Amino acid sequence: QSALTQPASVSGSPGQSITISCSGTSSDVGGYNYVSWFQQHPGKAPKLLIFDVSNRPSGVSNRFSGSKSGNTASLTISGLQAEDEADYYCSSYTISSALDWVFGGGTKLTVL
């Protein structure tokens, strides 16, 4: 069982917007502004989309945006495109005694 909870799947049509949630606790998501989001296409390494809750690395489309409220972070993808179909993972720093970083279980995005 993953430490952060994400929906297993979401879907949307081209041009639409979708939001993926990532629920944690006050020990991770709620306690720090260190939430990241990654995109992973089949057979590829994860790619950083969002860091520190809402910041985009250089080169990442502004169609991707992040936010946080309490213990839940969210990734929004606007203007869905076919190439957005992939798995998406959230991650957060944590003060858990068991580990330093935690990931969500991943969300499969299907572009209809």
Next chain:
Amino acid sequence: QVQLVQSGAEVKKPGASVEVSCKASGYTFTTYYMHWVRQAPGQGLEWMGVINPGGGGTSYAQKLQGRVTMTRDTSTSTAYMEMSSLRSEDTAVYYCARAHSGDYYFDYWGQGALVTVSS
């Protein structure tokens, strides 16, 4: 440009050990922590641990303590992850990923190395 190039796929028997390497280039090796993350087939990402290439300090996920060892060779800008007493559930793709010291996100990842544990 920044590159993290990992060693190739491995097949090991249960109880054996495996070492995966991650050679960094395009940046100052000692100013970025190197994390290791694994992904079992069809599953999500799991954080394994981190090494500070500057000083060599490490932190491991509690569930892997005693079986995983992370080291580095600053002369070749290479990080290593060794896992011992392998079991079938260790079958996964193992990734290295860097994070700048003082930052809390992984900005570049290696291509991954598949480790298969099978009798």
